[in-house]
Amino acid sequence: MMVENQARSVRQRQSGGRASSRTVVLPLVILVIFMDMTVYSLVIPVLPSYIRLLGADAVMIGIIFGMYSAMMFLFSVPMGMLSDRVGRRPVLLAGMVLLAVSTVVFGFATTVSSLIAARIIQGISAAATWSAGLALLADTYDRTELGEKMGVTMSAMGVGMVIGPVAGGYLYEHVGYALTFVVPSVAAGLVAFMILILPLGLHPPPSRRSAALLPESGRLHLALYAAAVVAVAATYGIIEPYLPVYLADSFASSPVVVGLVLGLLALVGVVAQPFAGRLSDRYGGHILVTVGLSLSGIALALVMAMPDLLLVAVAVSLMGITLSLALIPTMPLIADLYRGEGAQGIAFGIYNTFFSVGLAVGPFAGALLTGLLLPRTLFLFHAAFLAVTGVFGFFMLRNAHFRRGGRSAGSSEGLTTPPEDAPRI
Incomplete structure (x- = not known):
């Protein structure tokens, strides 16, 4: 009887942990994606004029903006593989910390090269948060409900893309260039703290082998x-x-x-x-x-x-x-x-x-x-x-x-x- 009670207690704790993680995971991933896209689009109304003040031309503006996608291309698969090996939380946490760092670098940049460095860090951050965040959703929800959760999460991307330029323009006009980036960097830091403390579910041991890049079938x-x-x-x-x-x-x-x-x-x-x-x-x-x-x-x-x-x-x-x-x-x-x-x-x-x-x-x-x-x-x-x-x-x-x-x-x-x-x- 005692063994059965202990087994029942373990199952209840596991079930409660899964329910708790399901309650936390979706809002957290939505917040992470929203934060990334808000900061990504926040620079749209701000950077072009500031870059010209630093003496750069239109070609350099394109290079700086393109660095984000280039880093996403280069680092998405490595970050995804890393999250398979060490777990989703460390990679998500690293992504949000890098986002906060990149935003601070944007705010205090005085040269074109520092702006390029900020955009590179921001792109690596996005590769980490998107790969690990969407993978965390796939870990948490099965195929009967994953599509809806992914759709809701991608909606957060759209909302961030709408809010970011508006917020960037407003902050730039009212508080100046540096504080335009300090404010979202603090917000990214708070999200990183949430990733650190919130329950994300049960954690299996890290994989000792590297999974194949392509699936065995399909x-x-x-x-x-x-x-x-x-x-x-x-x-x-x-x-x-x-x-x-x-x-x-x-x-x-x-x-x-x-x-x-x-x-x-x-x-x-x-x-x-x-x-x-x-x-x-x-x-x-x-x-x-x-x-x-x-x-x-x-x-x-x-x-x-x-x-x-x-x-x-x-x-x-x-x-x-x-x-x-x-x-x-x-x-x-x-x-x-x-x-x-x-x-x-x-x-x-x-x-x-x-x-x-x-x-x-x-x-x-x-x-x-x-x-x-x-x-x-x-x-x-x-x-x-x-x-x-x-x-x-x-x-x-x-x-x-x-x-x-x-x-x-x-x-x-x-x-x-x-x-x-x-x-x-």
Whole structure:
């Protein structure tokens, strides 16, 4: 009887620990992602003018801003692998500490080289927090609910992107350059303290072996999911610099109007992403990803076809929905490929790497093609690319599904949902 009581007590404590960690993990990861994106976008209205005061030109402005994505590309997979080896908490903590440090360096930078160093540190911080944070969600939630949690978390990214520039401009005008960065550095330090003290669940021993970079099965699926992530990220990468040019040329839109249209895209995405994740949990993500890509191509073509600005805004809002449908389901799908291998850090390191590739490819491809094409033609080419990618992905995934005997990637060997009493990281 005593042994049974002790066993029951252990199970209750484990169950209580899991419930406690589930209560803590989602808000904490949301806060981490929100903090990262707020600081990332906070510099947008502030740095260009300050960099010019230091004697730098437009090329140097581009280099400084591009360092963030470059560091995300280089460090996402290593940080994910590190979180698989040592646990999520140390990597998350290091990411927030680095974010606080980079923000202080921004605030007290007096040379262009120190600004570059600050942006490099900020990019490494993002690689750590995004890879470990999303992996922590995948550790905590199974495939029946992970899509919705990922959608809610990505909504925090959108909110941070909206709040950051507003906060940066306001602080810069009212408290000056240095304090504009000191304030968020203190906030990042507080988040780091929360990561240190809050319960994140049960911790298995660190892995003694390095997991393979690619999953043992489902590599074709991974390639298709990665292509979808790159396509969506490239769409955002093209829209941000070139849609304002199109709107100004075609409708004589003022900067305020352009900002409202882009803000509408972000706002609709914030609302649509949890919904897209919930659909993914309920119906599976393969169809949503491919249909979302094709619908995004149609929506982008509609943006170019609309004869007045109001209809353009409606079509842009539609893109906020379709891009969410294409992107959010890829996250639980990629997590599922690595679920049986104890390598969620690698999974989301790969996700972040391909997203950063898309963000870089979009503007660079646009820069190369704008010398040959009008912005409208550029967008129509990209719309066709999205639609074709969606259709191609649909047939490739369907063929792979049939070759596996009617099973999806998530139901293949080694990819089953872990039992409820599996340890959490």
